[in-house]
Amino acid sequence: MSQSISTQEISRTHPAKTYNKNWQKVKAAIEGYLYLLPSLIILTIFVFIPIVTSFKLSLTRIAPFGNKTIDVGFGNYTRLFSDPDYLNSLKVSLLFTLSTVPTGLILAVTLAIALSYPLKRLSWFHRLLIFVPIVISSAVTGVLFKWIYHPVVGYLNYLLSLIGIQGPNWLSSKDWALISVAMAVVWRQLGFNVIIALAGIQNIDGTYYEAAKVDGANLWHRVRHITLPLLSPTLFFLFLINVINSLQTFGEINILTEGGPGGATNTMLYSIYYDAFVGTPFRGYASAQAYLLFILILIMSFLQFKGFGKKVHYQ
Amino acid sequence: MKSASKLLVLLLIISMFLVACGGGTEEPAAEEPAVEEPAAEEPAAEEPAAEEPAAEEPAAEEPAAEVITIEFWHAMGGELGDVVNELVARFNESHDNIQVNATYQGSYDDTYNALLASFDAGTEPNITQNFDLAAQTMFDTGRLVPAYSFDDFDPNVFVPAVRDYYSDENGMVGMAFNSSTPILYYNADMFAELGIDPPGLDSTFSDILATCDELQAGGVEYCITFGQVGWYFEQILANSGGLYFNNNNGRTARATEAVFNQGQGVEVFTFLSGLIADGYAPNLGKTWTDTDAAFQAGQAAMIFDSTSGALGMQEGADFEVKTTYIPHSDSSDRNGVIIGGAALWLIDSGDDAVNQAAWEVMNFLAQPEQQVTWHTGTGYFPVRNDMDDNPDLQAFWAENPNFRTAIDQLASTNTTMADGSPNYAVLGGKAGPFPAIRQFIVDAYSRVLDDGLSPQEALDEAAEKANQELADYNAFFE
Numbered sequence: 132m133s134q135s136i137s138t139q140e141i142s143r144t145h146p147a148k149t150y151n152k153n154w155q156k157v158k159a160a161i162e163g164y165l166y167l168l169p170s171l172i173i174l175t176i177f178v179f180i181p182i183v184t185s186f187k188l189s190l191t192r193i194a195p196f197g198n199k200t201i202d203v204g205f206g207n208y209t210r211l212f213s214d215p216d217y218l219n220s221l222k223v224s225l226l227f228t229l230s231t232v233p234t235g236l237i238l239a240v241t242l243a244i245a246l247s248y249p250l251k252r253l254s255w256f257h258r259l260l261i262f263v264p265i266v267i268s269s270a271v272t273g274v275l276f277k278w279i280y281h282p283v284v285g286y287l288n289y290l291l292s293l294i295g296i297q298g299p300n301w302l303s304s305k306d307w308a309l310i311s312v313a314m315a316v317v318w319r320q321l322g323f324n325v326i327i328a329l330a331g332i333q334n335i336d337g338t339y340y341e342a343a344k345v346d347g348a349n350l351w352h353r354v355r356h357i358t359l360p361l362l363s364p365t366l367f368f369l370f371l372i373n374v375i376n377s378l379q380t381f382g383e384i385n386i387l388t389e390g391g392p393g394g395a396t397n398t399m400l401y402s403i404y405y406d407a408f409v410g411t412p413f414r415g416y417a418s419a420q421a422y423l424l425f426i427l428i429l430i431m432s433f434l435q436f437k438g439f440g441k442k443v444h445y446q
Numbered sequence: 447m448k449s450a451s452k453l454l455v456l457l458l459i460i461s462m463f464l465v466a467c468g469g470g471t472e473e474p475a476a477e478e479p480a481v482e483e484p485a486a487e488e489p490a491a492e493e494p495a496a497e498e499p500a501a502e503e504p505a506a507e508e509p510a511a512e513v514i515t516i517e518f519w520h521a522m523g524g525e526l527g528d529v530v531n532e533l534v535a536r537f538n539e540s541h542d543n544i545q546v547n548a549t550y551q552g553s554y555d556d557t558y559n560a561l562l563a564s565f566d567a568g569t570e571p572n573i574t575q576n577f578d579l580a581a582q583t584m585f586d587t588g589r590l591v592p593a594y595s596f597d598d599f600d601p602n603v604f605v606p607a608v609r610d611y612y613s614d615e616n617g618m619v620g621m622a623f624n625s626s627t628p629i630l631y632y633n634a635d636m637f638a639e640l641g642i643d644p645p646g647l648d649s650t651f652s653d654i655l656a657t658c659d660e661l662q663a664g665g666v667e668y669c670i671t672f673g674q675v676g677w678y679f680e681q682i683l684a685n686s687g688g689l690y691f692n693n694n695n696g697r698t699a700r701a702t703e704a705v706f707n708q709g710q711g712v713e714v715f716t717f718l719s720g721l722i723a724d725g726y727a728p729n730l731g732k733t734w735t736d737t738d739a740a741f742q743a744g745q746a747a748m749i750f751d752s753t754s755g756a757l758g759m760q761e762g763a764d765f766e767v768k769t770t771y772i773p774h775s776d777s778s779d780r781n782g783v784i785i786g787g788a789a790l791w792l793i794d795s796g797d798d799a800v801n802q803a804a805w806e807v808m809n810f811l812a813q814p815e816q817q818v819t820w821h822t823g824t825g826y827f828p829v830r831n832d833m834d835d836n837p838d839l840q841a842f843w844a845e846n847p848n849f850r851t852a853i854d855q856l857a858s859t860n861t862t863m864a865d866g867s868p869n870y871a872v873l874g875g876k877a878g879p880f881p882a883i884r885q886f887i888v889d890a891y892s893r894v895l896d897d898g899l900s901p902q903e904a905l906d907e908a909a910e911k912a913n914q915e916l917a918d919y920n921a922f923f924e
Contacts, residue, residue: 391732392731
């Protein structure tokens, strides 16, 4: 504010300088945009243009080889809602989110609390073991768990057999496939979640705890009434990120189950990939699905900020 | 002054960025037209941008006077890819004026998607490999140069089943490259130990089930194993003389309806899903590899698998692996198998000389010498019908009788009916969305095994979805 006033003052007295000042401003703006330019170019090519083209695609049906197009208006969208496979994928996505996000967050917060209090002196090596999945790509996780779940030579069923349990057919049984994939995803994301939660916990001022201790609060009370409320912004952030991540899980599904058996792990995202790129591609239909997913994520983010956001306790 | 130098640095960064973006292709297009700053700071980056005229053609064109480069995309990874490279190297050594550049593009799906993208970008290869089920889609691209259009193409050297599979009404379009069929492998030691006769070449479902009962009574954990992929259903359906699509499997007119939920189809699917439901086979889901482990570990006495795995199957087992033909339904006679695998397709480059050169490459790969290398190196069939007397192959077959089973199974396939008309069942289905429809059969297994539908109900459901796919696809041609 004060700056603009001073500019005006100067402008009244020194017209030549005004020009100079304005030019300075323009130059500063140009400079700013030039800094932005590299990322703008990348974003335009890989994000903005595809957003527009995929919307155009979603209004058409395109032959798999791309040289014949039929305009269908919003036909792809209306059809999605009568397609039992797509409705199933909505359900699968919901179940998948419900089984990964709460589990992942509870595990992460428990571990983070453990790491900051009772296990504070844990060696760097053990901490590393918890964080290490963070550097593993989803494809590698998929391959790793494929071996763990293998029905004939897998470790999981071998270990279960040692304690006398006959393990299920993890990946090819409709009841277990989604849970199996969810466990792999929770494991991979755990490192990231713990790091963020740990950072949040360590940011909490120690004086609160001291005061609580003076009042005779035990560990549970301290966690319940100090740690969790003050951690809520972090938790909110993690919750959002995890929901979006779970909706966008691809690598593990592709490698472990390919959406099967019988669509049991065919999430909304995998369904897009499948319709666009596998077998007989129908890109218009896939684009319509992509738009629905986009709108869904948008709505959810909005609701989460609106509803959830108010309850978050910022320090 | 300070901001001017800042701007300069910035420009440098941007030009470097653009150079980096230019990637492998020649010079960067240097979008930034130098602005007002002089070239003093960045002569290296600007220099070539000044003169960047219509030289749109790749470097290959300059010395093209003598050498034509043929881009060959394939989907053969690992050891298979090594054999492809060996064949390509052999071609390049023996041809001065044509050089083949073979590129592994990933799976069949990846290769196909790369091809699609290349049509848009105008960077299509000259030869591409694509798998059997995509034949109709490849025809429909309208971008192919058919094999029959070349003077020195002789359809008669090819095994009829192979030739007819990749033909349209005028003749053979794609060149069969890697062809395989399913066979029934069995653990010969296990059968010998239990004193049970292994299944014969002409087995019905009842024969197999009777053998299964004997095996499992003898303490074998599972009689048989196979992955829940669409292929075995297609093949055993063909062997039982059943059709997959109407209009003679889509070979006399575009397929408009799936008919695999009628007659033989139900019998075949009841048999296959029943093997798993009744505990004769483990439920390993949709897999090509987990089944091998079960067979090689001795858990299952038999396995349906591709002929192309014959070498690995014997190497991975510490017992003798023998092979026989796949079974057919009780109510049918043995018909034979559909040729599977993939073919090479010649994409029209618009330049006759280049097309001719690409054809030379394809023709070269079909020559006996290359076919021997290909067959012995990979297990895929030789696709010529004049290979039986080849001494190299005879020596190879003597050592690997399992390959011989596969070839005999194909050679003894009835490609014509008693009345001389084509046996459309063993020619295999032909439809644009076949790859998608195959997946419905995979789902049908799960519908029976997990959701308790009857095989008929599961197939009806699959057929309904298949009909929708066919209608969607055919709409492009109305």
